[in-house]
Amino acid sequence: ATPTTEAPKKFVFGLIMVGPKEDHGWNEAHWVAAQDVLKNVPNTDLVWIDKVNPADRPGVTIEQVSDDLVAKGAKVIFTNSAEFKDGTNNAAKKHTAVTFIHISGDAVLDKSAPANVGNFMGRMEYGKMIAGCAAALTTQTGSIAYLGPLIDAETRRLTNSVYLGAKYCWENARGKKDTPLKFEVTWIGFWFNIPGVTLDPTQVVNGFFDKGADVVLSGIDTTEALVVAGQRAKAGKKVWAIPYDYIGGCKEAEAVCLGVPYFNWTPAYQKTITEVQAGKWKQSWDWNGPDWKNINDPKTSHVGWVDGKALSADGKKSLDAFIADLGSGKINLFAGPLKYQDGKEFVKAGATADDKTVWYTEQLLEGVTGKSK
Amino acid sequence: MTGSRNFLSRLSLSLAPLLVALLIAILLLVATGAPPLDTFAKLFTGSFGTSSKQADTFVVWVSLAIVSAGLLITFTAGQWNIGVEGQIMVGSIFATWAARGMWEQSGIVGIPVIILWAMVGGALWALLVAVLKIYGKVNEIFGGLGFNFIATAFNIYLIFGPWKQKTGGTLSGTEIFPEALWMPTLPELRVSPIAIIIALFVLVVIYLSLRGTLWGLQLKAIGKNIRAAFVLGVPTNPLMLSAYAVCGACAGLVGAFLVIIVHHRLIPSISSGYGFLGILIVLLSSFNALWLAPLALFFAAVSIGSTALQLELNIDSSLGGVLQGVLVLVVLLMQGIKEKVISK
Amino acid sequence: MEFFIAILASILSDSAPIIFASLGETLNERGGVINLSVEGTMLLSAMAGFAVAFTTESLVLGFLAAMIVGAIVASLVAFGSITLKRDQVAVGFILTLVAGDLSSFLGVPFVRVPGPQIESLPIPFLRDIPFIGPVFFERDIITYLSFALIIGMWLWFYKTQPGLQLRGIGERPEASFARGGNVKLMRYIYILLGGALIGFAGAAFSLHVKLGWSHRATAGFGWIALAIVIFGGWDPLKVAFGAYLFGALRASATTLQSSGLEVPVQVFPLLPFPLMILTLVIFNSRGLDRVLNYLPLGARRALTRLLRSNPPAALGTHFEQE
Amino acid sequence: MRVELKNIHKHFGAVHANNDVTLTVEGGSIHGLLGENGAGKSTLMKVLSGYIHADGGEISLDGKKLKRFNSPADALRHGVGMLHQDPLDFPPMTLLDNFILGCDASLLQPRARAEKEFRELCQQFNFDLDTNAFVSDLTVGERQQLEIIRLLWLGARTLILDEPTTGISAPQKIKLFATLRQLAADGKSVIFVSHKLEDVEDLCHRVTVLRRGQMAGEAKSPFVTERLVQMMFGQQLNIGKRPNVELGAPVIEFDHLTLKDDRLTVPDISLSVRMGEVLALAGLEGSGQQLFLQACAGLLPPSAGQLRLNGIDLTRKPYENFLRAGIAYMPADRMKEGLVPGLSIEEHIVLAKRGKKDALIDWTRTRQTATAQITDFNIKGIPTTRVEALSGGNQQRTLLALLPPDLKLLALEHPTRGLDIESTLYIWGKLLERRKQGAAIIFASADLDEVLQYSDRILVFFGGRVIETVRSSETSVEQLGYLIGGKKQ
Ligand SMILES: Nc1ncnc2c1ncn2[C@@H]1O[C@H](COP(=O)(O)OP(=O)(O)OP(=O)(O)O)[C@@H](O)[C@H]1O
Numbered sequence A: 001a002t003p004t005t006e007a008p009k010k011f012v013f014g015l016i017m018v019g020p021k022e023d024h025g026w027n028e029a030h031w032v033a034a035q036d037v038l039k040n041v042p043n044t045d046l047v048w049i050d051k052v053n054p055a056d057r058p059g060v061t062i063e064q065v066s067d068d069l070v071a072k073g074a075k076v077i078f079t080n081s082a083e084f085k086d087g088t089n090n091a092a093k094k095h096t097a098v099t100f101i102h103i104s105g106d107a108v109l110d111k112s113a114p115a116n117v118g119n120f121m122g123r124m125e126y127g128k129m130i131a132g133c134a135a136a137l138t139t140q141t142g143s144i145a146y147l148g149p150l151i152d153a154e155t156r157r158l159t160n161s162v163y164l165g166a167k168y169c170w171e172n173a174r175g176k177k178d179t180p181l182k183f184e185v186t187w188i189g190f191w192f193n194i195p196g197v198t199l200d201p202t203q204v205v206n207g208f209f210d211k212g213a214d215v216v217l218s219g220i221d222t223t224e225a226l227v228v229a230g231q232r233a234k235a236g237k238k239v240w241a242i243p244y245d246y247i248g249g250c251k252e253a254e255a256v257c258l259g260v261p262y263f264n265w266t267p268a269y270q271k272t273i274t275e276v277q278a279g280k281w282k283q284s285w286d287w288n289g290p291d292w293k294n295i296n297d298p299k300t301s302h303v304g305w306v307d308g309k310a311l312s313a314d315g316k317k318s319l320d321a322f323i324a325d326l327g328s329g330k331i332n333l334f335a336g337p338l339k340y341q342d343g344k345e346f347v348k349a350g351a352t353a354d355d356k357t358v359w360y361t362e363q364l365l366e367g368v369t370g371k372s373k
Numbered sequence B: 001m002t003g004s005r006n007f008l009s010r011l012s013l014s015l016a017p018l019l020v021a022l023l024i025a026i027l028l029l030v031a032t033g034a035p036p037l038d039t040f041a042k043l044f045t046g047s048f049g050t051s052s053k054q055a056d057t058f059v060v061w062v063s064l065a066i067v068s069a070g071l072l073i074t075f076t077a078g079q080w081n082i083g084v085e086g087q088i089m090v091g092s093i094f095a096t097w098a099a100r101g102m103w104e105q106s107g108i109v110g111i112p113v114i115i116l117w118a119m120v121g122g123a124l125w126a127l128l129v130a131v132l133k134i135y136g137k138v139n140e141i142f143g144g145l146g147f148n149f150i151a152t153a154f155n156i157y158l159i160f161g162p163w164k165q166k167t168g169g170t171l172s173g174t175e176i177f178p179e180a181l182w183m184p185t186l187p188e189l190r191v192s193p194i195a196i197i198i199a200l201f202v203l204v205v206i207y208l209s210l211r212g213t214l215w216g217l218q219l220k221a222i223g224k225n226i227r228a229a230f231v232l233g234v235p236t237n238p239l240m241l242s243a244y245a246v247c248g249a250c251a252g253l254v255g256a257f258l259v260i261i262v263h264h265r266l267i268p269s270i271s272s273g274y275g276f277l278g279i280l281i282v283l284l285s286s287f288n289a290l291w292l293a294p295l296a297l298f299f300a301a302v303s304i305g306s307t308a309l310q311l312e313l314n315i316d317s318s319l320g321g322v323l324q325g326v327l328v329l330v331v332l333l334m335q336g337i338k339e340k341v342i343s344k
Numbered sequence C: 001m002e003f004f005i006a007i008l009a010s011i012l013s014d015s016a017p018i019i020f021a022s023l024g025e026t027l028n029e030r031g032g033v034i035n036l037s038v039e040g041t042m043l044l045s046a047m048a049g050f051a052v053a054f055t056t057e058s059l060v061l062g063f064l065a066a067m068i069v070g071a072i073v074a075s076l077v078a079f080g081s082i083t084l085k086r087d088q089v090a091v092g093f094i095l096t097l098v099a100g101d102l103s104s105f106l107g108v109p110f111v112r113v114p115g116p117q118i119e120s121l122p123i124p125f126l127r128d129i130p131f132i133g134p135v136f137f138e139r140d141i142i143t144y145l146s147f148a149l150i151i152g153m154w155l156w157f158y159k160t161q162p163g164l165q166l167r168g169i170g171e172r173p174e175a176s177f178a179r180g181g182n183v184k185l186m187r188y189i190y191i192l193l194g195g196a197l198i199g200f201a202g203a204a205f206s207l208h209v210k211l212g213w214s215h216r217a218t219a220g221f222g223w224i225a226l227a228i229v230i231f232g233g234w235d236p237l238k239v240a241f242g243a244y245l246f247g248a249l250r251a252s253a254t255t256l257q258s259s260g261l262e263v264p265v266q267v268f269p270l271l272p273f274p275l276m277i278l279t280l281v282i283f284n285s286r287g288l289d290r291v292l293n294y295l296p297l298g299a300r301r302a303l304t305r306l307l308r309s310n311p312p313a314a315l316g317t318h319f320e321q322e
Numbered sequence D: 001m002r003v004e005l006k007n008i009h010k011h012f013g014a015v016h017a018n019n020d021v022t023l024t025v026e027g028g029s030i031h032g033l034l035g036e037n038g039a040g041k042s043t044l045m046k047v048l049s050g051y052i053h054a055d056g057g058e059i060s061l062d063g064k065k066l067k068r069f070n071s072p073a074d075a076l077r078h079g080v081g082m083l084h085q086d087p088l089d090f091p092p093m094t095l096l097d098n099f100i101l102g103c104d105a106s107l108l109q110p111r112a113r114a115e116k117e118f119r120e121l122c123q124q125f126n127f128d129l130d131t132n133a134f135v136s137d138l139t140v141g142e143r144q145q146l147e148i149i150r151l152l153w154l155g156a157r158t159l160i161l162d163e164p165t166t167g168i169s170a171p172q173k174i175k176l177f178a179t180l181r182q183l184a185a186d187g188k189s190v191i192f193v194s195h196k197l198e199d200v201e202d203l204c205h206r207v208t209v210l211r212r213g214q215m216a217g218e219a220k221s222p223f224v225t226e227r228l229v230q231m232m233f234g235q236q237l238n239i240g241k242r243p244n245v246e247l248g249a250p251v252i253e254f255d256h257l258t259l260k261d262d263r264l265t266v267p268d269i270s271l272s273v274r275m276g277e278v279l280a281l282a283g284l285e286g287s288g289q290q291l292f293l294q295a296c297a298g299l300l301p302p303s304a305g306q307l308r309l310n311g312i313d314l315t316r317k318p319y320e321n322f323l324r325a326g327i328a329y330m331p332a333d334r335m336k337e338g339l340v341p342g343l344s345i346e347e348h349i350v351l352a353k354r355g356k357k358d359a360l361i362d363w364t365r366t367r368q369t370a371t372a373q374i375t376d377f378n379i380k381g382i383p384t385t386r387v388e389a390l391s392g393g394n395q396q397r398t399l400l401a402l403l404p405p406d407l408k409l410l411a412l413e414h415p416t417r418g419l420d421i422e423s424t425l426y427i428w429g430k431l432l433e434r435r436k437q438g439a440a441i442i443f444a445s446a447d448l449d450e451v452l453q454y455s456d457r458i459l460v461f462f463g464g465r466v467i468e469t470v471r472s473s474e475t476s477v478e479q480l481g482y483l484i485g486g487k488k489q
């Protein structure tokens, strides 16, 4: 027989993003992972759509978009927002031959997921603790602010993580047990600015600085906190910021950036694709942590932290020690006693919280100013 | 001989805007580096290419046809009912409200109640604008705009507040309705034949009432000269209220359909801009009810087709809106040019 | 006190875009033409301004481009309504939708891309005046321009001959024509100028307040600008007051979250819009007349004149000059 | 300044409004321009003042030939200024703003200079005008004064006045005439347009008469009235005598009625009007007649007092009740308040029908009714003609045709304004028929001749008050002229 010159059919995977793919934040981190898969796994092809949110594409549903991606041959579809839970489940019910991965979701955990839906998420709690520590090591006014997205279990646990990290370093590394650290969160209402729906993040960040905070941490997908801080710094104010999500997050204002906690989605994406290709994929809910040997190893660590230019040398030293202690288990910040804002017990004295308790965090912790619900 | 030439020149006069709009679109595409022919082909296959696409197009058609029929009534009464977006939204809110009260009901009981309640909601919301206009002298454009903002805020409040999902409020909306309360659709497709029949019914009723009823004539009269109509004995206030109520009820109906056919839950931007598209359709129809159905189909096709552009050609789907708007603008301006030429 | 100064200062500079937009619209409407496309024009010019400033790395070019875009949209309003005698509201409404969608379509490459931004520019000496200095004179060039525009437009309307003529063409074009005014030409000029100001507002949005471009970024600000013009009774000072009032409402929406109100956070940013419209409704409704009727005549006259004024009589009408 | 118009032609579509008109006005003289409605007077003057461009002919000033003026401003630069019947000013502005608007200033308003010169001019003509007042608060006469000094200030040497005597009182008229004579004495030319013979005879040195767009003749003072009438109408007009009608029971009664709108209060009117009676309301525009008429029709609720129709109390009842009780209102502004532009005659007939109406329209029957009415009222149109395509006279006939058969009270505002004599006679014929059938008629008119001619009784309004009630048979145009100006003799 004559050899066919036709190229073997490509393995197509799909990606549905909530925001624009080049937002220097959450979505770009996913975009980069998908590009890595294309590079690293031979014969793959990507179909994607971004900005799937009610502001940018009113009336467009995950179900519709999934239909289109499946029609273009997608065998695996990643959806990247907590908002997509029901949509992903419904699309999966319709296209049973396709594997859906709902990132940051918990449908597998609460058993509402069809068999072809999987979940994974990175343990950003550690990244946030590190960020909190960096902030506490730097602040001069003793007042830190957190630019929160919307309020749900995920954002509550991330906010709490920042607070725990900050409090630990404030009390231990800075030795200020007697002056309580001020920690305030303001929620804008979504993962990024939706004009007319969310508070304007630039306005909120300006408000933070006006009220006396000097380090602002971003909990949202976009970079306003850093940009505003950069602007203020140029006007001669001593302020800093910590972005979120994306390894290149500091770029927009290096001079005020203390560092960035980021997701590295490449290993998880790659694992899913190769497993589905080999027919070995099984439904699971994965909460992937950092590789403590080297939290910035692109092959193995799902969550990382890079120092920013604005972090002082002393701060750097203390922070490295903090990271090492976290990795070795010497520090467990989710150890009791911890209380919620209304005084209800979160973790008993002497106990440490298990994954499920942390995942379903109900309130902000005592000591944090801001709404829990 | 002259008759046919006359026909030809008239035909070319009405086709000219279409060509100009097309030309602008092509220029735009070329300027942004997109292949024009391919784009239009994809726009077509994206809206009519498969039975599932056709069905989606008709889902949008139902909404556009009904809302533009309602808007034709307020336009006939001389009113710019910009508040129509809010009226759709409140229709959806009322539909969800009714659905939440009938979570366990069967669809045969539940769906008609949901639809009627949504129509009541839309009508009430529209009446607020009318009352402000009549008794408060507030221009309906700003009244309507205000109530759109309020409806949006209220909708968000419900989604993130009292009606939030058990796991917490999210932008994806409220809890999904039980399937019994979904409007039955054709197998495997999202389109509901009952909704299409209802839309046709609404179109016919609106057409006939504008043509042959006293109400329709009185509406025309207040639309063209409300003071003279009043002096002649037309009950202007009740009439104005009725126009808004009818348009609001149509918008409410659309709101109900969006909830029980399309999304199966209440979502933040539930009205999807269909109200404003409806205004464009009515403007394009020269206020003639007969044109609404085909124009709504065209607009629906562009809306659905343009989503496909993103995937197929990586062209932003807002192109659809640009095309729709440019077409209406060009037609409007060409009418002016025509009149200017004739009067010369 | 320091916090109060900071908030006041933020309101002043955050309101700059609304000031430019609503004063631009005031200029249009004083000439007798409603430019309903403000929302769309702002979007398109915000995008264009950012895109040009981003690619050329020149803020000046960015603002210039935005003004040109604003003037182009306005010229369509002018052509449609003055020359072709179409319904001004219809033309403006369609343009709002077209320009809005066009901004999304053309703006894709620039969504949430970090770009150039206006730097602050404290004015020496003036900034040292207690209270006044930090509130007014530690701002940036755009905010200073907005101050200048308010005062300049007031002077133009009430102290200059061309300004008097402008008021005339919006009031009674046939009488203005009788007095030597070229009504159509002046209307064209003022619509283009107004459009350019609205365009400037767009750029002020993306280069000064919002720091970048994203889809639908103005989210209702254009509509609010239209409402503010009515609220301000077509008077530059009162319009500016309306714009600052709206700014204050927005600032309080941010602060309200920590007030302990049991309302989802997503509701706060929406509140200033209905509140602003509600204020407009109250100020323009007959209810106010009833209240005013209880006052003694002198006070009533003064208050009426302060609180409201009638729209230019020829607003929205066509004019045919021989 | 000597003004010459030579062979002026002007067409409006099929209408030849000015057909080869030639006219010479000597410097220092007052020249009258006479003619019936639509004769082309205003058109000719608009050509002379630059508002419209003639299709042919030329203009010379002091012997210097000009093709035409490009605009009113151009004409004024050459010294020709025109006062319109409805003064072209800016009601919401102050007098000073009005005065300055249009003057030759580059950037800043010359307020101080203008104010000083304004005062001087006022003094010269003995006008009492306050620069800080608002134009909207002035009477028509005062607005004319403002326009006159403004035009003079801007250098007008020829002043055109288009029907300046409608809507002003006798004392104001006397003052106006004095001013015009003073101007002529100063060597300025004045062109005085009117169809009021007595005004022209009183004031002008020479008169030109236009008829159907053409020159019908010229005359010099002193004038022979009969000859002027003949030139104007081509015939002696026979104005019918008013037939006497037996008055019946009271139709409408007012008890201490007080009316108010945002500008005017009309206090305390007590009066009754009987079947078959015609009551005229005389007064300057805006003296309260309109409020009174609207109150009669139920369009304006009285703020105090009582109103009874056929013995039934209708005070502050909705308009609907008034309609049911058999009133009808015909407004002055036909296209704004009377008819609905865009709708046809037959559609109007459906709308105006009173009593029980069917929800579905029977178009066949409606068309028959419409055809019958069109013939009956001699309307030049067909059932589907849109009302805006009718001429003014035919629009007024259409309004008459819409009146239901059994009316008790007709409230009419300027029933024949803008109509020529033929239409006027026709319409009054129809109205007086109604009166014979027992309807009462209340009408307001600025035309004192009409008031005197058709009414039984006259209410004279001044500044919102009824200052006099007179029987038509016991008064004269002169006396009315003084009364509407607030002067009792
Ligand atoms: N702008 C216009 N367009 C069309 N026809 C016009 C226009 N102006 C005047 N005409 C017509 O030209 C003719 C002359 O009108 P003109 O106004 O000069 O009459 P007039 O003598 O001033 O009458 P009146 O005494 O009623 O003021 C009339 O038939 C009128 O209908």
Ligand SMILES: Nc1ncnc2c1ncn2[C@@H]1O[C@H](COP(=O)(O)OP(=O)(O)OP(=O)(O)O)[C@@H](O)[C@H]1O
Residues within 6 Å of the ligand: D038, D388, D389, D390, D391, D392, D393, D394, D418, D419, D420, D423
């Ligand atoms: N908008 C219009 N559309 C069509 N035809 C019109 C329009 N306006 C006027 N006409 C026609 O033009 C002619 C002249 O109208 P115009 O109003 O000047 O009449 P006129 O000479 O003043 O009559 P009358 O004495 O009844 O007022 C009429 O035959 C009328 O039907």
Ligand SMILES: [Mg+2]
Residues within 6 Å of the ligand: D041, D042, D043
């Ligand atoms: Mg005339």
Ligand SMILES: [Mg+2]
Residues within 6 Å of the ligand: D038, D391, D392, D393, D418
């Ligand atoms: Mg006429």
